Amino acid sequence: MQENSAAHKTKLNIILIAVLVLVVLAIFGVSFWTNANKVAQTAVVKDANGQEYVLDLNESQTLTVATELGTNIIEVDGAAHTVRVQSADCPHQDCVNMGAISSAGQQIVCLPHRLTVDIADAEARPEYDVVS
C-alpha cells in the first residue's frame, strides 16, 4: 500500500514536471513564432536616460553610449548583419558575453547600465525616426 502511494506520488510529479516543461516550451514557441515573421534592418539602442539610437544593420559602425551609469561601445557588423556590445565597463560583462544578435526579437540587456539593444524595425516603430 505504501509502495503503491509512493509510486503514485512519483507518477504525479513526473506528470506535473512534464506539464510545466510543456507550458514553458509553448510560451517559447509562441514567442519564437511571433518574432520569426518579423524582418528588421535596424538595431535600436536605448540608454538609461531614455535616449534612443537607431543603427542601420547593413552599415558597419560603432556607437559609444555614455551615461552617468557607465559606458557601452556598440558595434554593428554590416557584412554579417549583426550587432553586439563590443565593450562595457559594467561588472559582470553579461552584455559583452551575450555576443552578436541578428534577428528580429533578439535583445541584449546591460542591466547595471540600464541599456538595451533591440533588433527592431524602425519603420514599424515610427517614433524612432524622429530620433534618428
Place this chain on the structure above:
Amino acid sequence: MEQKTSLSQTPAIQQKQDIQQASDVQQILDSQRASIRRITRVSLLAAMALLLSYLETMFPLPFLPGIKLGLANIAVLVALYVCDTKSAAEVALVKVLAAGFLFGSPMMLAYSFAGTVLAFFAMATLAKVPSLSVTFISMVAAILHNAGQLFIAAIVLQTPAVFLLNFPVLAIAACVTGAITGVIATALVKEFAK
C-alpha cells in the same frame, strides 16, 4: 500521632512537587533544545546559502551569460522541508541581503529581492501541498525567480520587451537549473531527515 501523619505527608507532597518541577524543567530544556536546534540549522543553512551565492558569483556558467544555477536556493528549500516556513524565510532573507550587499550592487539586490520573494511564496505554498516533489517545486521557484527579476528589470528599463523577449528563453533555462538544484535539495533533505 498528628505530628507523625503530617511528617509522613510532607515528603509525599514534596516528592510530587519535585516531579512537577522536574517535568517543568524537562519541558523548558526540551523547548530550549528545539530552539537551539532551529537556530543552529538556520545559521548553518544561511551560511551555506551565502557560500553558494559567492561560488556562483566567482564562477559564472560558461557560454551562458546572465544565467545562474541558483544554488543558494538549495539552502532555502532544505530549510523549508527540514525546519519550517519561518526558518526558510530567514535563510532566504540572509541569502538576498547578505549576498546582495557583499557580492552585488544595490540595483542587483532589488532584482534578486523581487525574484526571491516571488519564488519564496510559491515554494512556501507548494511545500504545504502533500505529495509534491522538491524538484517540481524547485523548478516552479526558478521560473518565478526569473519572472520576478525580469518584471523589475522591465519596470526599471521602462521597456516591456525586456520581459517579453527574455522570459521565454529564461523560463526554459530555469526548468533545467531548477531541476538540477531540486535534485540536490532532495538529496540534502533526505540526509537531514536521517
